[in-house]
Every structure is written in C-alpha cells, then in structure tokens.
Amino acid sequence: MTFYSYDMLRTFQVVAANLSMTAAASQLNQSKGSVSYQIKTLETHLGFALFERTNARLHLTPEGQRLVRVSIISLDQIDQEIEALRYKEPAPLTIALQTYFLSRWLSPRLMRFTAAHPEIGLRFVPLNFIGEIEGIDADISICWAKEGMIDAPHERLFACPACPTGNDKIAERVLEDGLDKIILSAPLLLDSSESTGWQDWFNRAGLDYENSQQGLSIADSNSRVQAVIDGQGIALWDRLVAPEVSSGRLHYLSDIWLDDYGYYVQAKKSNLESKAVGLFLNWLRDESRDAN
C-alpha cells in the first residue's frame, strides 16, 4: 500500500504540537470533527496509531513521535524550496565528488567556506568514477585523476600520489614474500573496470597487469577503504588515508607511487561566470595551497 496522504501530515503536526484536536482545529480554522477525521484516516492509511487516547487526553505513540519529526523536516524542506523559488533565490551549488574526498578532505575544511559565505547553499552528489562526470548535472566536479584523463577544461588542485595499500595481514605477507608475488595473487580493488590507476601502477612497477587477479569492483570509495581494512584485497590509496595508516589499520605496501595523479576540479562552462562557482573555486585553491 503506497502512502498518498501527505497533506494530512500537516494537520497531524499541528495536533501533535498541541496534543489537542480542539486546539489544532481552531489553529487551522477547521472544525474539530474534521481534524479528528483526518487523524483517523491517516492512521488507517498508515496502519499504525499515531496517538494514544487515554481518557480525554492525547499522547503521541513512539511511531507518532518519529513521524512528526521526519514529516516536519521533510515538508519544511519542500516549503523552503517553494519559498526560495517564489522569491527567485539562486539554486544551491551542486558539487560532484568521491565520498572519500568529501569525508576526508573537504568535510573538515568545509565550515570555513560556509562560515564565510553562509548565503551560498551547497549540495554534494556522489561521483564514483570519471566517466560519470558527463551524466551528472553538477556545477563543479572534483576527481582524482592524472593529466590527460579529463577532456573538458579543468584545473589541478593539488598533487596526490597513490600507492597500493593493504591491511596488517597483507602487509605481513608482503614483508615475507615481497610485493611482486602478493600483488599477483591478491584481489585488486577498483572503482570500476574502466579505471586506469592499476594499469599505470603495474607499468611503473614493471609488472604485467594482465597476470593480476580479477579485481573486485566497489564503486563507493569510502566503502572501498573499509574493504581494504577488512582484508578483502589491495587498493590504490593516496595520503588521505593517513589516519588509518598511522593507527595501523592500513599500510602502504610499496615505494612505487603514482606521482602524476592528483585532485582535479572542473566547472560547467555555462556556470563559469556564476559568482558562487567562482567563490568556491577560489576557496578550493586557497585550501589546497594551505594544506600542501
């Protein structure tokens, strides 16, 4: 049964706030019979009770409590967007990036941007590999790549070499038998079959990529870090995994680094004259410089 009574949720919210049908009715300029009817209908549609009717008093059930919370937040979001559209407020800046980069590099710095530009709304959408850039409708895209991989106009934020990483058990095996043997027998974790990172690394190491194990493809980068920690294989990671390395959960397995990789940014050409895009790009450049 699909739910289709969102309008009644607003009535429900008022009743929940007052814990009174009568008060809600006068607030909504409706009869209390109507309010009572709406709550009853809502409860029937939902399949569970929102209020506990003890004597002549109302109490929210646990389910009711959770639904008020979520429904207020969600419907308010819609109202807010409608208001913004009515007053022609600019759309939030949409930024496509790897979840890995968002949580490890951008997120800890982000408050400095939002504090300086509270008027600029931000929205982040996941970007798992470069091929997706075209399909995603973002104002700004950030990705880990090397020169030549990106077609459209772009700009390097900072260099960020990567190297094979594994958990402690794999690191032990590497110490015993040498990386060359292990890397041909352990599963290689990739973002997608199209990624060239591993090929580049094998070339640089003088090994034959064709001889390697069939890799495990985990698109979401944060999940892929966890997969390495869990011992599911070897993945290429840059220095943004430093916390895991210093706590011993992760180990860099080689001295051979992919030096020509780094984080790149590109903006939709149609948005290059946008003020918000310019401010964010400048901020990205500043933070990149400071942090390196």
Next chain:
Amino acid sequence: MTFYSYDMLRTFQVVAANLSMTAAASQLNQSKGSVSYQIKTLETHLGFALFERTNARLHLTPEGQRLVRVSIISLDQIDQEIEALRYKEPAPLTIALQTYFLSRWLSPRLMRFTAAHPEIGLRFVPLNFIGEIEGIDADISICWAKEGMIDAPHERLFACPACPTGNDKIAERVLEDGLDKIILSAPLLLDSSESTGWQDWFNRAGLDYENSQQGLSIADSNSRVQAVIDGQGIALWDRLVAPEVSSGRLHYLSDIWLDDYGYYVQAKKSNLESKAVGLFLNWLRDESRDAN
C-alpha cells in the same frame, strides 16, 4: 499563501519523469484530464510554472527541475520512515554534540563506524552547551567539559586541554604587549554566559575574570571558530583547531592550558541496554584511544 498540496507533488513527479501527461496518467491509472488538472492547480498554488508547454511537448522549467528534486527527496524520506515504522525498524541513534566536535573529530572517522554497522542509522543534533543536555532527547551526548561539571553518569573519552586562541593580528599584539594586557582588553568569545571555561583559565593564570571585557556569546562552536579567525576576539580552543594553527589562521596565545578538560560522553540510562548505543560507545572508545 501557505502551500498545502503535497499530494499533488507525487503526480507532478511522475509527469516530470515521463515528461508526458498521457504516460503519467496511465502509470497512475488516472485520466489524463485529471493529471492535467492537478498540474494546473499545483502551478496556480505555487505561483510559478512547472512546465513549459512548447507545441505538444512538455519541458521542465528551471523551477520545475528544482522542485522535482527536492520534493522527491523529501517525500521519499517520509515514505521511508513510514516503511520503517510499519516494519518496526529501530529508530536511528540520536547523538547530541557540538558542531565543532562533529566536523573536526567525528566526521572524518565516522565512515569507519557506518561501514562496520550499516544497519545502524545515525542522527546528529547540535548541542551548544552542557545545560542543554537535559532538554535534548538524544540517546548519546558528547561534550567538552571537566570532571564535576556533569551530573549524570558519564565517561571521559579523551583529555583535550584548551588554551586562548586568536588570529594573527591578535597574536602580534600579544607578542608586543603580553597576553595579560591583551586578554583584559579584547572581547572574550564564549558559548554561553554559563560556561566556566574562561573563569577556570583566569584562575589558572592568576588573573581576575571580573576585570575582563564583556564577552561575545556565539552559541554555535563552528561559527565561533570562524569568529576568532575573523578577529572578533579570543576564544578557548583545544587541539582540534590544529589545521587552522598550522596554516597560520589561528594561534595559541598562551602556555597555560586547561589540562583537566576533555571530551565526555553520556548515554540515556533508558538506552544503556540498547545494542546500537553499546556499539557506538565502544567504537567511540576505540577511536579515542587510537587517535591519542
């Protein structure tokens, strides 16, 4: 004019997905006249057009594009919560904490918890000062405090001493005239008038708190960091502002640190037997140990 036609948004979403009234109608098992009527009514209520009718084809207006996005996300959130309630899924773990702690300490580590326990939903609510703990209905609260400040059962995560900080201009003045003079003339930034941090520091430094400038109270901790960077005054910060200190935006102004402060955690007694609460507390302990 308040908006009250959330139900019609679902119809709108189907039309927007198909860019066709006819297709949407058959998908919804309705007549196309009804669908057309709903979109028209919706547009009237909203006050702006959702579709551009060029010839016999529909195109979303920019406003329409933004409204589909937001309304899908928001209504889906409600649907998801309703489904969760129908199948009696456990409520997300609610954690009250300072935004400062969330973005600087927890956020960069959080993926390790969510990756290990994807079944546990998390919700964060801002906690600006200790006094609020009682009023907030959170499963777990985390705050920066010292032993003796918290009444209820609690546990220290890790020590985190704090010291006065200022931006480069203030640091310069401190070098010239000494902290003792500056700190009595510059505004002190606090979370709330009830906070005891500054009093403790003045005692430790052998200065008279009563002689200090009337402070500026900025409840949100992240905003307060920015206020210090912007030169609005001096605030007490711990080592979580290290990125700003190493990039020169912020300076520790003294050798006198509040050594007995740190981050404390407490859980609602009613939830102590909850599995999710236990897992999160254990994870917090592990991360605190690793990171210190």
Next chain:
DNA sequence: ATTTTTCGTTTAAATTATTTGAACAATTTG
C-alpha cells in the same frame, strides 16, 4: 459529591475537490 466544562468521537448532511470521458485544437508521425 455534584455540576459544569472540556475532551475526542461519531453521525448525516452539506460542501468541495477531484476524476472522468468526450470533444477540441495543435502538432507530430508515418
């Protein structure tokens, strides 16, 4: 202890709102 008031629910009737199906002009497709 007893009235009075207030509570939420229920009912049938009145009112609104939505849906239908057919007709329509405009446009696209074959």
Next chain:
DNA sequence: CAAATTGTTCAAATAATTTAAACGAAAAAT
C-alpha cells in the same frame, strides 16, 4: 496529407472533506 498523438477544456459524475450538532466520558470547578 492523413492518421495518430499531444495537452487542454468542459460539464457531469463521483469521491473526499468539512461542518454542525449530538454524544458519552473524563476533568475541573463548585
């Protein structure tokens, strides 16, 4: 150019909501 398809419109039919009044139960006031 003819046939099919588009979205809109209209009056009629249907469905949904709202009302006002009545009701019993429980609080509050006396």
